[in-house]
Amino acid sequence: MKFCSNCxxxxxxxxxxxxxxPRYVCASCGTIHYENPRIIAGCVIEHQGKILLCKRxxxxxxxxxxxxxxxxxxxxxxxxxxxxxxxxxxxxxVRLGSMLSIVxxxxxxxxxxxxxxxxxxxxxxIGPESLESRLYAEEEIPWPDIAFxxxxxxxxxxxxxxRLGRELLHFRDIDWRDGKPVMTxxxxx
Amino acid sequence: MKFCSNCxxxxxxxxxxxxxxPRYVCASCGTIHYENPRIIAGCVIEHQGKILLCKRxxxxxxxxxxxxxxxxxxxxxxxxxxxxxxxxxxxxxVRLGSMLSIVxxxxxxxxxxxxxxxxxxxxxxIGPESLESRLYAEEEIPWPDIAFxxxxxxxxxxxxxxRLGRELLHFRDIDWRDGKPVMTxxxxx
Ligand SMILES: [Zn+2]
Ligand SMILES: [Zn+2]
Numbered sequence: 533m534k535f536c537s538n539c540x541x542x543x544x545x546x547x548x549x550x551x552x553x554p555r556y557v558c559a560s561c562g563t564i565h566y567e568n569p570r571i572i573a574g575c576v577i578e579h580q581g582k583i584l585l586c587k588r589x590x591x592x593x594x595x596x597x598x599x600x601x602x603x604x605x606x607x608x609x610x611x612x613x614x615x616x617x618x619x620x621x622x623x624x625x626v627r628l629g630s631m632l633s634i635v636x637x638x639x640x641x642x643x644x645x646x647x648x649x650x651x652x653x654x655x656x657x658i659g660p661e662s663l664e665s666r667l668y669a670e671e672e673i674p675w676p677d678i679a680f681x682x683x684x685x686x687x688x689x690x691x692x693x694x695r696l697g698r699e700l701l702h703f704r705d706i707d708w709r710d711g712k713p714v715m716t717x718x719x720x721x
Numbered sequence: 722m723k724f725c726s727n728c729x730x731x732x733x734x735x736x737x738x739x740x741x742x743p744r745y746v747c748a749s750c751g752t753i754h755y756e757n758p759r760i761i762a763g764c765v766i767e768h769q770g771k772i773l774l775c776k777r778x779x780x781x782x783x784x785x786x787x788x789x790x791x792x793x794x795x796x797x798x799x800x801x802x803x804x805x806x807x808x809x810x811x812x813x814x815v816r817l818g819s820m821l822s823i824v825x826x827x828x829x830x831x832x833x834x835x836x837x838x839x840x841x842x843x844x845x846x847i848g849p850e851s852l853e854s855r856l857y858a859e860e861e862i863p864w865p866d867i868a869f870x871x872x873x874x875x876x877x878x879x880x881x882x883x884r885l886g887r888e889l890l891h892f893r894d895i896d897w898r899d900g901k902p903v904m905t906x907x908x909x910x
């Protein structure tokens with residue numbers, strides 16, 4: 533951020549009075565421009581015992597496989613965002629179930645919220661952000677080609693819970709130190 | 722948003738190619754400025770059977786009572802944000818427990834995430850954004866003076882669960898139509 537979106541004056545990083553963190557503050561009009569984490573909403577979709585994955589047609593992680601997920605938009609709920617992403621990426625009309633996982637991706641300033649889901653009707657397809665969509669049996673899942681650590685976490689917890697006949701909510705923090713991911717799990721509930 | 726934070730050129734609301742929603746787009750440098758919902762993190766703090774509430778010293782809802790809560794910051798987890806708000810608003814060092822509620826506040830473009838918590842040590846006080854902090858027994862809670870609908874929801878579910886000896890996660894959407902709140906609950910889990 534270099535300029536004020538309100539008056540086009542230059543902004544500078546300073547700690548406003550009474551605050552405790554540096555913010556982009558406009559010297560001309562005084563507007564404080566806050567930046568906050570964003571929510572990525574998605575779902576693990578099961579159909580006839582298999583899991584629906586999409587091969588990414590966009591960066592980052594072009595060509596890798598993911599569960600449908602994307603940025604939550606203003607005016608929608610987290611649940612609506614998760615269902616919308618299933619429609620956009622896999623042309624899938626889903627019925628959302630319980631909340632599966634919440635992952636704080638600290639360096640990316642993102643919170644990834646994933647729900648359980650099933651196909652509301654058996655048809656699905658390939659959205660503009662996908663190269664391919666496919667139902668995978670548990671033993672077929674291409675683990676080395678899963679796009680994101682948070683997606684792998686959600687998928688593994690989903691399958692584990694399914695095996696144990698339960699539906700828990702799982703928590704993880706993902707940070708990066710010396711170029712390596714550092715993962716810390718909270719108690720599942 | 723009137724100007725581009727990257728180049729100070731004027732922005733206009735248009736639907737970018739391949740997108741489905743209007744965004745603030747800069748005609749000069751082409752930057753698309755996305756706006757997304759923000760997370761409000763907080764906690765219901767119990768100590769010796771009573772609930773810690775703070776009387777707000779800031780707008781909105783100056784003088785009304787609330788559980789500690791506020792905007793999640795970049796670089797922290799939702800859990801860290803909830804604990805930090807308890808420290809800032811009530812000078813309370815808390816031990817976070819399970820997740821209590823997730824409320825989509827649609828018109829405000831906010832998601833309110835509330836945890837259960839207890840005081841890690843019995844001291845608490847009055848932060849700069851509070852006029853007063855107090856422990857309330859269940860029957861003393863000043864319901865008509867609770868600041869926000871999402872806080873009332875979290876408090877009522879907390880107390881109900883406590884009575885029933887359980888700790889569920891509760892979901893609500895709050896929208897506004899014709900000046901009145903319209904509330905829709907999802908299944909608790
Ligand atoms: Zn300005
Ligand atoms: Zn620009």
